[in-house]
Amino acid sequence: MTRPAAKGTFSMTSEAGELVRLRKWLREELEGHGVPRPDQSNLLLAVGELCNNSIQHAYEGQSGKPIRVSVRSSDEALTIEVEDFGKPFDAEQYEAPNLEAVPDHGYGLFLVKTIADNLSVDIARERGTRWTIVKYRPGRGPAVGTKDGVSRS
Amino acid sequence: MDIDVTQSSEVTVVAPKGDLDMAAADQVKRTLTGLIGQGQSRLVMDLGGVGYIDSSGMGVLVASMKQARAAGGDVRLCGLQEDVRAIFEMTRLIKAMSVHPTRQEALASWR
Numbered sequence: 001m002t003r004p005a006a007k008g009t010f011s012m013t014s015e016a017g018e019l020v021r022l023r024k025w026l027r028e029e030l031e032g033h034g035v036p037r038p039d040q041s042n043l044l045l046a047v048g049e050l051c052n053n054s055i056q057h058a059y060e061g062q063s064g065k066p067i068r069v070s071v072r073s074s075d076e077a078l079t080i081e082v083e084d085f086g087k088p089f090d091a092e093q094y095e096a097p098n099l100e101a102v103p104d105h106g107y108g109l110f111l112v113k114t115i116a117d118n119l120s121v122d123i124a125r126e127r128g129t130r131w132t133i134v135k136y137r138p139g140r141g142p143a144v145g146t147k148d149g150v151s152r153s
Numbered sequence: 154m155d156i157d158v159t160q161s162s163e164v165t166v167v168a169p170k171g172d173l174d175m176a177a178a179d180q181v182k183r184t185l186t187g188l189i190g191q192g193q194s195r196l197v198m199d200l201g202g203v204g205y206i207d208s209s210g211m212g213v214l215v216a217s218m219k220q221a222r223a224a225g226g227d228v229r230l231c232g233l234q235e236d237v238r239a240i241f242e243m244t245r246l247i248k249a250m251s252v253h254p255t256r257q258e259a260l261a262s263w264r
Contacts (some may be wrong), residue, residue, distance in 0.1 A: 016174065016175040016176035017176050019172075019174050019175060019176060020172065020174075020176070023172075023205065038239075041236040041239070042239070044205070045205075045207060045240065048174065048207050049207060049208055052175050052207065052208070052209060055175070056175075099244060099245045100245075102215060102219075102246070102249040103215070104212045104213075104215040104216035104219065105208075105212045106208075107208035107211055107212065107244050108207070108208040110244070111208060111240070111243060111244070114243050115243075
């Protein structure tokens with residue numbers, strides 16, 4: 001039987017102090033979508049990192065700017081979108097961290113890519129960036145080993 | 154975030170309580186930088202009270218570790234909860250940093 005596609009949305013503003021409220025909402029949302037406990041923790045981190053990016057980079061530290069997070073699920077997968085309306089993500093500027101060099105920055109997007117089964121970014125909009133994380137339910141999705149990097153649209 | 158700082162012989166133990174996220178990272182950074190600047194570079198960071206850490210928090214720990222090592226000390230970690238440990242594994246910091254199961258073992262590593 002197909003699980004109905006439920007969708008929850010959350011709005012916050014671009015202050016680090018809002019992240020606690022986001023995590024509280026998202027934990028309850030993931031619990032409601034039947035996401036296993038280890039995946040819940042990883043997804044809390046991944047979504048938090050995308051919101052950190054919105055605060056730091058898209059809005060360059062300006063407070064009071066909107067960030068929206070939505071979650072929807074099906075039998076196959078959980079899909080989470082994180083959207084801001086600031087400076088668009090510039091893939092040309094992104095450099096994956098060299099973990100061997102033990103950097104003190106640059107782990108955020110690396111963690112998101114590690115956690116997501118599929119990550120895409122939409123910057124073909126009037127303003128801002130919309131990230132989409134797909135996490136397949138256990139035993140679903142493409143065969144192991146087919147995961148790739150960030151796809152752009 | 155509450156940060157408990159205690160002295161144990163030649164080692165300073167720093168024990169934050171709460172989420173070590175972007176909102177708390179500056180406070181932890183100021184605490185660690187301040188201690189190292191005062192010559193207290195032999196540090197144990199007890200993360201037993203931290204249930205969530207993000208890249209901002211990890212960046213502070215790595216920067217402080219480098220600062221402490223440059224001053225002849227180190228930042229040694231202990232008490233990592235399961236979720237926090239998983240993130241240290243993803244980023245391979247579990248190997249780059251000195252990580253101990255308990256505060257006692259982290260303190261003993263300095264003797």
